[in-house]
Amino acid sequence: MVTVAIVDDHESVRIGLRAACQNAGITVLDEAANVAGLLPALRNAPADVVVLDLSLGDGSCVTDNVKRLQSAGSSVLVHSIADRVQAVREALAAGAAGVIPKSAPTGAVIDAIRTVAGGGVLNNLEWASAIDADNDFARAKLGQRERDVLHLYASGLPLKAVAAQLGIAHSTAREYLDRIRVKYIEVGRPAPTKVDLLRRAVEDGILPGLAADAAGGTNERP
Incomplete structure (x- = not known):
């Protein structure tokens, strides 16, 4: 059974994600408007995946958010608006398992959750375009x-x-x-x-x- 938790500062987004997960047979353990509000629940029962809003209204840093959720025992799937390239890069560099656009169909979000829960690394268009568009993302020069x-x-x-x-x-x-x-x-x-x-x-x-x-x-x- 896949378990998920949701962090988004828009209640309507949390409600929509919860309903989509429940309809797909995914157990939603908890939800919160910020990472601090979710961490106590994760310490009691870590979720397989936390779906994390890329930019939260509390001003928190995406790098810190990803690392705090990982340290609580959960993989992180970032839920993103496509034009926030720098923040996407920071989330991936911090160890997020992938990015799913907020414009993605519900089925794609569910598939991404299952992939990440199974230990997968997403390689979607958002990830690739964010890296390609960001000149500060330095690739290692391998022979x-x-x-x-x-x-x-x-x-x-x-x-x-x-x-x-x-x-x-x-x-x-x-x-x-x-x-x-x-x-x-x-x-x-x-x-x-x-x-x-x-x-x-x-x-x-x-x-x-x-x-x-x-x-x-x-x-x-x-």
């Missing part, structure tokens, strides 16, 4: 062999299998992986775990959107 290693490793292969497929030593594959992580740190987008690398690969167009569990767990390190 072709580094891209090959990242593609295979983030797709779910163990590092030894990556090395075997590319015809290189396991130690060499590890060096490439270490180099990749350093390059992402240099552009302000660290990727300490395998799922973080999956997210970076999706963001930079090296992989299409994939389920996070294909990458071997949320905290795996080689």
